[in-house]
Amino acid sequence: MLIIDCPYCGPRPELEFAHGGQAHIARPADPSQTTDDEWTEYLYLRVNTKGVYAERWRHARGCGRFFNALRDTTTDQFLATYRSGEKPPVGSAARSAP
């Protein structure tokens, strides 16, 4: 079981969280202006990173907040957690190797 450092509540066991998929995928501001390909990419295309991966978590059985995390998918170790809307911490992102 992972220990996840909620940016609002601190480290808590994985049982309290729900995974929210890949982070930093913004819904197009005006979907009607997107091409079918752009919309398909937004809907369906996700990376499958071996290494550092930016993902969303929700502290579903805690504060209820969504936040982002950088996790190394080869070791399951977290490099950082940070609030929604924030950029990935500099330095940790530099280690990203998708």
Place this chain on the structure above:
Amino acid sequence: MTEFRTERGGRVDRSRVLRFTFDGRAYTGFAGDTLASALLANGVQLLGRSFKYHRPRGLLAAGSEEPNALVTVIRDAARRTPNVRATTVELYDGLVAESQNRWPSLSFDLGAINNLLSPVLPAGFYNKTFMWPRSAWFALYEPRIRAAAGLGVAPTLPDPDRYAQRYAHCEVLVVGAGPAGLAAATAAAATGARVILCDEQAELGGALLAEPDTEIDGRPAGDWLAATVAALRANPRVTLLARTTAFGYFPHNNVGLVERLTDHLESPPAALPRERLWQVRAREVVLATGAIERPLPFPGNDRPGVMLAGAARTYLHRFGVRVGRRAVVVAGCDAAFQAAVELSRAGVAIAVIADVRAPGQVAGPGEQAARAAGLAVETNATVLGTRGRLRVSQVLLGRVGPDGAVTPGASHACDVVLMSGGYTPSVHLHSQSRGKLAYDDALGAFVPAAPAERTRSAGMARGVAGLAAGLDDGAAAGAAAAGAHAATHRHSSRGLDGGLAGRPGAPPQPAALVPPAKAFVDFQNDVTTRDLALARREGFESIEHIKRYTTTGMATDQGKTSGLNALAIVASESERRVPEVGLTTFRMPFTPVTFGSLAGVARGDAFDPVRRTPSHAWAAARGAVFEDVGLWKRARYFPVNGEDMHAAVNRECLAVRRGVGMFDASTLGKIEVVGKDAATFLNRLYINNWSNLGVQRSRYGILLRDDGFVYDDGVIARLAEDRFHVTTTTGGAARVFAMMEDFLQTEWTDLSVWITSTTEQWAVVAVQGPRARDVLARLVTDVDLSAAALPHMAVARGRIAGVPMLLFRVSFSGELGFEVNVPADYGAEVWAAIHEAGREFGITPYGTEAMHVLRAEKGYIIVGQDTDGTMTPDDAAVAWAIGKQKPDFVGKRSLERPTMKHPQRKQLVGLETLDPRIVLEEGAQIVATRDQRPPMKMIGHVTSSYHSAVLGRSIALGVVAGGRARSGETLYVPMPGGDIPVKVVSPVFYDREGARLNG
């Protein structure tokens, strides 16, 4: 006392004689024995039959790595534990054990015919032979194979024992209480750290338990062990767990331990759980898991009496048992010589030591001692075969010439063969933690490399051989794990030093001699060197594929003794080095874990939480039949006078259509959406237009995902300009709430909206039917219930039976209907009051089954039953709900994709069987023409199907490709009894004009 028990020595208590039976025969042993050591002391070597060939098998090992001696231990009918290794079963007085996989008896097993058939039972035999006809696999082959290839039989009664679970935290968890582990725990504890030390055996000490002649720091190892354990036990910050296996290494230093509390007791106290699962979260982990001795894959190496040399030492030194009278020792490493010397000293005749190592070995201390003791040593030797039916009786040696040619040598009579191919570090947990492994050429085995967790290995687990070196390594690891500098103390020791390195894989095998003799690699799954070679010849390259094809390493021992030998043989067959062949993944559990310990208290009523509605007790008292909907218990129907479900549902449905019924709808999800942007939020989320919804009015809403498919539905009421009461499906409440939070927190942070789950705050009683108003009028005095004042989809606040109420004029039955929302704590009271007030109108409580029929008669969909996550609003015939003028809503863009508008999409239709008595199967496929043969062209399927009492016939909803354009066509539902013709009709079967709804 038998001739196999030594006169003194060992850690057994000779003053306590224990009686036990094996296959019905009575024996005795001593306290401190395992079932294995006690049987050996009685001269019993035949303990089981192998899995595939039913070959007689004896003990190979002395520890948890034992592959052969799987037995069933029986306390009573419910407490039969199959497939336990006799080497790990602690003896208690009255123990009853049975062998497995044999019929009619262990010494005469008819299944052994498989051994004679073995030339036609090669690797992959099942895959190759039992392929056709395909139907025969399920009907004929698989049941027979399963019956023939049995391990132990599980009890059929429920497990009567209790299992506890515990969470624990510590700075340092040490796995393994051998010398390295004890030194690590001692060093870590010296820093004041909280330490947990666990070991799978009954006694802490590991290898030291079988080292009576060894000294540590100038005193006997036994004294050092006792003092070390006593010091740890006295430390309140140290937890010592014997009989505790670290079976799984989970992320972030979460290690699963299972502690066995009662299996070794003659009469377990009722208060004690059988096992305790520990979930330890450790800051640092030290893996002092030692090493496992490797067998040597020579022909006939599986006869009872052929065992690991180190195991023979353990039986001698720890249990005071001589494993036989006369031994042939097959030495693949120096440690085997040491075993020969010690057994010889204990009175076991050593016929010969066959040195099968590569020529030119430097004589280690073991070899020197053997030669000094005058034991016969044959160098450049190889084993050509063994003889003996139920026990080995003879070994045929060969001599390897300088050119590699083998000439047959002498035969040696014996009753035991001791082999040692070197030691394999137990890297299981390190590997489970995703740590890397590196091949150590000198050791001939893999050792831990870069860790992925905060973990380190110590002692023989990382290839550090020798007692003093292992103690120092453990102490250094323990200190470092606790954040301290490495200890300065250097241990000294005498004995048990080195000689553990061997060469994995096969000793030279002359090709001509390979068939028909079998050299076993994986004893439990009967995988031979030939099977591995065959897999290579048939083109299998990857060790992962070879593993699955030959089943090597896939038995309950997970290849503890076989893994490295299999790799080495594959490497040699493919002329690669072992590390080039790669490794299969080590997975948990290290040794089998009971389901009981994993389940813990989560059994029976405690298996899952249960949610009950306010009317639950009322319904239960009236004999309602409940169904599970998610975690909810919902009344399915209310049988009267012994009715079956069919009769009850017909009665309940007719009552709603002709009079009035009441239904507990409290499980509906409810979310209050509040804020100045609440309407904007719902506009962006739901397909409907909410801007023009007046206060005190409600509307049926549809929610899509952004992929355009129906996700949820429910009535949404506007209670104020800035306040909406959103209802969801029972099962969808949590995910709709999460979706709302997601958009509010991460996409539409500009909106000022708060959402609150109110599902459990409101009790909801649906009162439905032509007399519904009459019933409520008895209890509601402050709301005008007339059709003019409270039309369909209107909302009012008031009181019912004195309780504050939110009243919805809504209907999921198609009749005049109301949904009474009251604070949940008043739910039971209001339910009873409505029932009482409705008595004179014949009010009938109805359950979910009648609710389903009533809504299907009206063509109202149930999301998740009539939709399946691939249906658009148009497919589900609810496109009318779309707010056409809205620039966007979740899913809108997807509905513009060409495939989403294709006329041949599956669309919701009504289906009427031509024979009105036939009720279709839900899920049945629909085809366009009759008498098709598989594979048929399926154009749709039935989603809902019921008998409609009010219509006097069956009705069904289904989805059919281009279904709405097929209205009036006859389609077919192929079933085992033949095609059932159905007519495509409107999904609204009853009151198509909706007159009753507005009554």
